[in-house]
Every structure is written in structure tokens, then in C-alpha cells.
Amino acid sequence: MGKVLVERDEKGIVWLTINRMEKRNAIDYEVMDIFKATIDEVAANKDDKVLVITGAGNRAFCSGGDLSVFHNLHTKDEAYAMLSKMGEILYSLMTLPKPTVALLNGTAIGGGCEVATACDFRLANENVKFGFVQGKLGITTGWGGASMLFEKLPYDKAMTLLMTAKQYSAREGYELGFIHKLFDENEIREQCEAYLAPYLSQSTGVLEAYKNAAIRKWKEVNLRERMFLEIEQCAVLWESDEHHEAVKAFLENK
Ligand SMILES: CC[C@H](C(=O)O)C(=O)SCCNC(=O)CCNC(=O)[C@H](O)C(C)(C)COP(=O)(O)OP(=O)(O)OC[C@H]1O[C@@H](n2cnc3c(N)ncnc32)[C@H](O)[C@@H]1OP(=O)(O)O
DSSP: OOSEEEEEOTTSEEEEEEOOGGGTTOBOHHHHHHHHHHHHHHHHOTTOOEEEEEESTTTEEEOSBOHHHHTTOOSHHHHHHHHHHHHHHHHHHHTOSSOEEEEESSEEETHHHHHHHHSSEEEEETTOEEEOGGGGGTOOOSSSHHHHHHHHSOHHHHHHHHHHOOOEEHHHHHHHTSOOEEEOSSOHHHHHHHHHHHHHTSOHHHHHHHHHHHHHHHHHTTHHHHHHHHHHHHHHHHTSHHHHHHHHHHHHTO
């Protein structure tokens, strides 16, 4: 099966599943391309009401960028080319005029947390962990995640998650307001469908109108411009010895 599975059900839910368990559902260029194609399809398809993004298996939602591929990026310009590609995709996810859900089936790390942040709602298996760990790699969020997080959480809560670069439990995430609902670990898709029922009972037009009200605000506060300044900053740090040594250490300790 492919690196990403896309399924549609009769309720109007589009399920996008990152299907790379062997790499804890890490995102490479092929995964990025399928993300973009799916987001564009959902935007255009009137029968698609809600997009749910999740991961295969129960170990990881998404472990962020595929370090086995991206460790070959050395210069600021090389890094910026990759980072901005995913930054565009996450901006399109953030501003998709339909409800979006990150269903945290497992651990969300680094860019995986940025994908989750781009979604309207974050629902989690109560046993998962998540962490904006980029700081431990000597970089900052490289896909626009910090700028998006400042739109979703109060300043102090967002800064705690970003600056500590720690992994947090789903319960801590719920208390911080990053996670909206905790599910027991069994049948999380069914629990997700039940959570979405009141949203799915509205027309696509109603759902789009409310999402567009938020999108208009994000455009007024120059969210896209801020995301790309953030991405540029990450690309500068990407060149640092601290970053390259941290990634090398991860890959060599396998
Ligand atoms: C690209 C930039 C982007 C951004 O912010 O802009 C980022 O995402 S930067 C952050 C990149 N991600 C990470 O640093 C996370 C690295 N992975 C981990 O910390 C752990 O793997 C974790 C916590 C996700 C899961 O831990 P667990 O013990 O369950 O698994 P293992 O560590 O043993 O990993 C199993 C297997 O998967 C490979 N793996 C895991 N994550 C990645 C990854 N991000 N890229 C590539 N490969 C990954 C790991 O190497 C193991 O492979 P194996 O061949 O079995 O040794």
C-alpha cells in the first residue's frame, strides 16, 4: 500500500492516513505531494465535508520530517526549499474552508505537531504524547507551526509548548487547550465519527461560511507572511552545527 491512504465515507468524511509505520509516519516529499493533492480535492469536492488526518498503527501520528531524507539538506537555501514546500501545504490546510481534524492515534513529534496545529480540532488517544521538539535539534518550527499555534492557543501556552521542546501527555495537552478531546485507545475512529456528528449535520455551506470567517481574520493578521518569516528563520538555524550534529546523533543511534 502507498505512503498515504485516502478514504471517503458516506458521511462526507475524508480520512487521510500517513502510512509509514516503519518511520513512525514521517513526512517525505511524496507524502507532501499527496497531502497537497488531497487538500486541493477536498476544497473542490462539494461532497467532502470534513478532512481527518491521522497515522497508521498506534505508535505514531507523525514524527515530522523524514530525517533519513532531509539530513542531506545542508545549506539555508536547500533547507528553505523543503521547508517552504511543506509550509505552503500547511497554510492551505490551515485555510481549507472546511472543518479539519488531527486524530492523534499515536505520538506527534516536531513537524507532526505542526500538521496537527494546522487542523481545527485535535482529538487524541489518551495515551499518546506530543512535542514541538525542534528546539532539541537546534532549530525552530520549520513548517509555520509557531505562527499557527499563536492563532490557536493563548501566548503563554503556545510559548510553553514551543520553548520547552518537551514531550507532553495528551492529558497535559487537553489541560493546555491544544487537544480538544481525549479518547480511550480503542476504536478511536468510531469515537472521532461520534464527535463529528453535530458538525456533519450542518450543510457544507454553513461549515464553509464559519471557516471563511476565521480565514479572513488570518489574512488580516498576515498569517501567511508570518509563517514564511518563521520558515526563513528555521532555514538559518538549519545550517548550524548544533542541528546537523543532533540529526546525525539520532540517525546513528538507530
Ligand atoms: C523537517 C523539519 C520539521 C520541522 O519542524 O520543520 C521537523 O519535523 S524537525 C523534527 C523531526 N522529527 C524528529 O526529530 C522525531 C524523531 N523521532 C523520534 O523522536 C522517535 O522516533 C519517536 C518519538 C517519533 C518514536 O519513538 P519510538 O521509540 O517509538 O521509535 P524509534 O525512535 O525506535 O523509531 C522507529 C523507526 O522509525 C524511524 N524514525 C522515527 N522518526 C523518524 C523521522 N522523523 N524520520 C525518519 N525516520 C524516523 C527511526 O529511525 C526508526 O527506524 P529504524 O530503521 O527502525 O531504526
